[in-house]
Amino acid sequence: MITPKFKIRKIKEIWKRTSAVLSEHAFLTFLGFLIMSLILTAAVFYKYGVQVKKTAPLTAEKALQFELKKYQDVVSIWQEREKKLKAVESKTYSNPFVD
Numbered sequence: 001m002i003t004p005k006f007k008i009r010k011i012k013e014i015w016k017r018t019s020a021v022l023s024e025h026a027f028l029t030f031l032g033f034l035i036m037s038l039i040l041t042a043a044v045f046y047k048y049g050v051q052v053k054k055t056a057p058l059t060a061e062k063a064l065q066f067e068l069k070k071y072q073d074v075v076s077i078w079q080e081r082e083k084k085l086k087a088v089e090s091k092t093y094s095n096p097f098v099d
Contacts, residue, residue, distance in 0.1 A: 022029045
């Protein structure tokens, strides 16, 4: 596998020249960054604000029905748990530290 060799000196020179040009034209650089940030903000707003409102929500074809049998099963399980908790609360334990 052949890996490209980066010339560090060349990259440093390019970075020095680029930073010098950007710092000499600070106002134009600021405007450029401002416009890029506005474009990015508009794209994000469009994706998560406008585009979401345009899609129609999915609706269920059949109406939801209350299933009494399942509800009664759940209530009975809750009542059993409540009984167990009350049994634990009422139980008295001996104190091992008292003679």
